[in-house]
Amino acid sequence: xxxxxxxxxxxxxxxxxxxxxxxxxxxxxxxxxxxxxxxxxxxxxxxxxxxxxxxxxxxxxxxxxxxxxxxxxxxxxxxxxxxxxxxxxxxxxxxxxxxxxxxxxxxxxxxxxxxxxxxxxxxxxxxxxxxxxxxxxxxxxxxxxxxxxxxxxxxxxxxxxxxxxxxxxxxxxxxxxxxxxxxxxxxxxxxxxxxxxxxxxxxxxxxxxxxxxxxxxxxxxxxxxxxxxxxxxxxxxxxxxxxxxxxxxxxxxxxxxxxxxxxxxxxxxxxxxx
Amino acid sequence: xxxxxxxxxxxxxxxxxxxxxxxxxxxxxxxxxxxxxxxxxxxxxxxxxxxxxxxxxxxxxxxxxxxxxxxxxxxxxxxxxxxxxxxxxxxxxxxxxxxxxxxxxxxxxxxxxxxxxxxxxxxxxxxxxxxxxxxxxxxxxxxxxxxxxxxxxxxxxxxxxxxxxxxxxxxxxxxxxxxxxxxxxxxxxxxxxxxxxxxxxxxxxxxxxxxxxxxxxxxxxxxxxxxxxxxxxxxxxxxxxxxxxxxxxxxxxxxxxxxxxxxxxxxxxxxx
Numbered sequence: 001x002x003x004x005x006x007x008x009x010x011x012x013x014x015x016x017x018x019x020x021x022x023x024x025x026x027x028x029x030x031x032x033x034x035x036x037x038x039x040x041x042x043x044x045x046x047x048x049x050x051x052x053x054x055x056x057x058x059x060x061x062x063x064x065x066x067x068x069x070x071x072x073x074x075x076x077x078x079x080x081x082x083x084x085x086x087x088x089x090x091x092x093x094x095x096x097x098x099x100x101x102x103x104x105x106x107x108x109x110x111x112x113x114x115x116x117x118x119x120x121x122x123x124x125x126x127x128x129x130x131x132x133x134x135x136x137x138x139x140x141x142x143x144x145x146x147x148x149x150x151x152x153x154x155x156x157x158x159x160x161x162x163x164x165x166x167x168x169x170x171x172x173x174x175x176x177x178x179x180x181x182x183x184x185x186x187x188x189x190x191x192x193x194x195x196x197x198x199x200x201x202x203x204x205x206x207x208x209x210x211x212x213x214x215x216x217x218x219x220x221x222x223x224x225x226x227x228x229x230x231x232x233x234x235x236x237x238x239x240x241x242x243x244x245x246x247x248x249x250x251x252x253x254x255x256x257x258x259x260x261x262x263x264x265x266x267x268x269x270x271x272x273x274x
Numbered sequence: 275x276x277x278x279x280x281x282x283x284x285x286x287x288x289x290x291x292x293x294x295x296x297x298x299x300x301x302x303x304x305x306x307x308x309x310x311x312x313x314x315x316x317x318x319x320x321x322x323x324x325x326x327x328x329x330x331x332x333x334x335x336x337x338x339x340x341x342x343x344x345x346x347x348x349x350x351x352x353x354x355x356x357x358x359x360x361x362x363x364x365x366x367x368x369x370x371x372x373x374x375x376x377x378x379x380x381x382x383x384x385x386x387x388x389x390x391x392x393x394x395x396x397x398x399x400x401x402x403x404x405x406x407x408x409x410x411x412x413x414x415x416x417x418x419x420x421x422x423x424x425x426x427x428x429x430x431x432x433x434x435x436x437x438x439x440x441x442x443x444x445x446x447x448x449x450x451x452x453x454x455x456x457x458x459x460x461x462x463x464x465x466x467x468x469x470x471x472x473x474x475x476x477x478x479x480x481x482x483x484x485x486x487x488x489x490x491x492x493x494x495x496x497x498x499x500x501x502x503x504x505x506x507x508x509x510x511x512x513x514x515x516x517x518x519x520x521x522x523x524x525x526x527x528x529x530x531x532x533x534x535x536x537x538x539x540x541x542x543x544x545x546x
Contacts, residue, residue: 174356177330177354177356180348181328181348182377182378182423182427183348183349183350183378184373184377188373188376192365196362272363272364272407
């Protein structure tokens with residue numbers, strides 16, 4: 001305790017150690033990306049430029065992000081506007097999905113009857129590909145955009161639902177006994193035992209769900225067209241610009257990573273340690 | 275009529291192999307303000323008896339009657355200290371006590387409930403640690419929180435399930451004093467029923483000690499009366515002749531079984 005605070009040299013050493021470990025961590029990442037770039041470069045060489053190389057792509061990439069907000073009519077918009085449109089759809093779908101998944105998950109976890117009734121249904125619907133739901137969405141909502149949101153709702157709710165149900169079902173008897181022994185009301189049990197215990201599980205579920213939603217949006221927008229990052233990929237392919245496709249892939253990856261980091265951060269915040 | 279009465283109680287559980295009888299033929303009468311220990315080997319159904327008084331399990335035969343009323347479930351007239359502290363890890367020390375008080379104590383305002391939480395947390399000398407989480411304090415401190423929590427709801431009966439089992443000897447000794455202090459401060463009006471496998475602990479704290487036979491289908495083997503003078507303290511009490519006599523008696527009751535098994539084993543080997 002006292003060593004770290006009072007003596008300057010040891011404090012300096014720990015700071016230095018931290019800096020070194022950060023540099024080491026970054027250099028691993030850099031090494032990985034260098035390997036990827038080299039591999040990509042050679043594939044581009046072998047295919048004699050059929051697949052654009054890193055250099056050609058980076059020119060287009062910079063061009064894309066230099067004016068991300070331009071708007072030249074319905075079929076020609078900047079990359080940021082496309083992304084924004086996709087993100088709005090993803091969050092709408094994800095939010096609606098979570099609003100269904102969390103209560104149903106709580107119910108399934110807390111009540112054996114509900115678990116037995118709903119579990120087989122979950123098992124059947126969970127492995128269905130998101131695209132298979134698209135026609136159903138079209139019929140139900142008469143709109144390609146709403147149908148895209150629909151497929152995000154229906155595919156992103158499973159991880160949250162299953163994790164929530166698992167979290168609630170695994171509350172230790174010790175915690176239940178405390179609430180029994182001291183006569184906790186239903187509300188107190190919910191707010192002081194059930195929710196705090198299952199919250200880390202729920203957030204993990206949400207983190208998986210947002211990942212799924214982000215996966216699904218690209219496929220969904222390829223089908224629905226009009227607007228969004230998925231549409232952008234398809235549109236770029238139709239105008240034979242693989243550089244744009246690869247740039248979009250990079251951006252999709254980065255945004256996905258960012259979404260995951262945000263939820264990982266929240267996950268860390270709500271996890272209590274015993 | 276006695277304060278707490280257990281009559282011809284049997285507790286059985288349904289298991290895969292059929293009915294499993296944990297304890298049977300349990301008859302016990304407890305006076306108000308007594309400290310009773312239930313002692314026996316692991317798996318002799320000590321905790322089962324306590325859970326029946328706590329209203330967590332129900333007798334398959336016979337009944338448990340507290341102040342003339344049969345026990346139908348848990349209630350705020352009985353405070354429980356669990357074996358593994360059972361504090362809620364996401365609540366602070368203070369909140370662990372306050373939430374229990376808030377749920378169990380009726381007809382009092384929030385301020386009065388906060389007052390109670392503060393009073394009992396101060397009684398176990400943990401007021402400075404009130405904002406800490408359970409993981410940040412030691413095992414002994416956790417158990418003091420659990421004891422304070424049980425006392426704070428002002429129950430008539432306190433049920434302690436191997437409360438000091440996981441603690442080192444020194445911490446244990448200081449918590450014994452702590453427990454007796456709280457019992458004194460509440461005018462020795464609370465009845466304490468404690469499950470333990472520690473002979474010294476049982477003799478030092480109790481007025482009566484219930485010795486159990488080994489399970490399954492465990493019964494009460496013997497009930498020892500302890501007439502050591504109160505207030506007791508670690509230095510003088512353990513040197514009293516009666517303390518030693520009772521300790522020896524319990525030791526022979528509990529260790530005899532092991533000795534007998536070894537004898538039988540030896541004979542078999544000779545025969546073979």
